Amino acid sequence: MTEESEIIISVQDVHKWYGDYHALKGVSMEVKKGEVIVIFGPSGSGKSTFIRTINRLEDHQRGQIVVHGTELTHDIRNIEAIRMDTGMVFQQFNLFPHLTVMQNITLSPIQVRKWTKEKAEKIAMQLLERVGIPEQAHKYPGQLSGGQQQRVAIARALAVQPKIMLFDEPTSALDPEMIKEVLDVMIELAKSGMTMLVVTHEMGFARAVADRMFFFDEGQIVEGGTPEEIFKNPKEERTKAFLSQILTH
């Protein structure tokens, strides 16, 4: 983290309600270009909701979110364009089952970025090689293992050439032996300088590549800091308790 690096995501005092349920209670965070942020916390703590407000899959009712120079408000004229700056990887992969791997990856570049089919497929092939499964290009998602599907999902998110990658518990739905192949791809991506927000409980991943970590509980950020600070010297009791639970497993 250098002093002059620009702030790419700025979140100030964001609140979110689902009906009467107060899901986010004043969350603030600033992310600089190239940073890898790990967000963790118990289920229902608002961490997924928070990451989904960044590309406005969820809207927020109070506070300010600025992504890559554009403020997310109700009158965003071109929300599709803002979503092109962010790629998202979901817990349940959410690949399109009726399209081949290649079609999954090239759909958005062809339809939204208006690339030619040839260009989109060339870049898709490069991405598939990067995530290690070029030979699966013409299969359907249902024919792949969970780990392979999640790697396709990462390639698909990267295909629109986003500035920011959002990961919403990318390894939680995977069998243990497939987690590593997905984490390896994410570590490679982190080292290449991509700005990443990752909701995960994979503390090995956090230790390896995270620049900062945030602990969420009950819709608030309880504590944030470098992995060293969080792991070695957590200030809050709740952080300590939660970490001891997931680390002893």
Add this chain to the structure above:
Amino acid sequence: MTQTNSLLPPLTERSGVLRWMRKNLFGSWPDAILTIVGALIIYWAVKGFLTWAFTIAEWEVVSANMRLIMVGQYPVKEVGRLWIALGFLVFLAGNSLAIWARKSYFVTILLLGFPALLAFLPIGDESRGWLFSLTALGLVGWGIGRSKPESLGKIVIFGWVISLPIFVLLTRGFTSEDGIMPIVGTNLWGGLLLTFLLTVVGIIFSFPLGVLLALGRRSELPAIRLASVTYIELVRGVPLITILFVSQLILPLFLPPNMTIDRVLRAMVGITLFSAAYLAENVRGGLQAIPRGQFEAAYALGLNGVQTMVFIILPQALRLIIPILVGQFIAVFKDTALVAIVGLLDLVGIAKTVLAQPDFLGLQREVYVFISLIYWVLSYGMSYLSQQLEVKLGVGKQ
């Protein structure tokens, strides 16, 4: 030790007709009694029907009126145009089978051989020649499709798109009395021809309308949602026959005196509007079955609402409801029989006129059994093809 790997299944699981019967038909005393009673009923019904069909029934009423049943009062000298239109469809079917169903030999033989099979019915030499030509044309189409499956796909799809306009154009004609294709008024269309056109038009136009209504019902704009819901619930709340009565009898009262809308066209519109409401509910069911994650993934990739629907949601939703859609299409096909009540001469309507002829009084059974057979063959055909389509589209979706 290695012998344990080749253990045979227990004796009762092995095949054998007697063993199968023992297990499935005579497993217990109640089973055995049901089997015997059932067999007696089937024997009695089949024997009665066959005796009637081969000894008592006077099938001349069908063979003598075959042309009437098929095309109604369509002028004899123009019937060749209908055969050509049909030939175009069979040719496209041959093409399509060769391109998209290369391995489905059974379906191909069944579909292309069907006209030739019909030629063995007692129907007159001229029709026989045309039927054999249909099979030949289908085979030529199949051969062409097979030799160039890659390059022909788009042309064949275009062919299907223009097939309905071509069929209607050939049926109706477009020149004056002494031109090459004199116009044949819709009042002369009848029999299977009319049933076919009502069905095809009903299906083709109600499908997009139904999809739009289903999307409208899920719209976030209250005005569109309310309009869609109102339309769907109003139309589903009345029987088709009342819609047909309104279109045939009441609508003309509201039109200016010198303005008339063709009766067949009015029936087509009525059937289309009716079917669309039901389709809309079927499509809505398919849309609701698509997980939220599919929408989110599409939005996260920057696709807008229309793109998400067209590329992600609708293809999956429609594939899910193929069996329901085909059921709806078969229902449309059979519902067209109601136009007979408002005076159009479709299959059922023409049956009534056949039976009104002094020569054929009292032969209801023969005529209605025959048109039932036509309905059954075509309905089952649709159902069978849709099952094949499901199997084919199931690829890649586990």
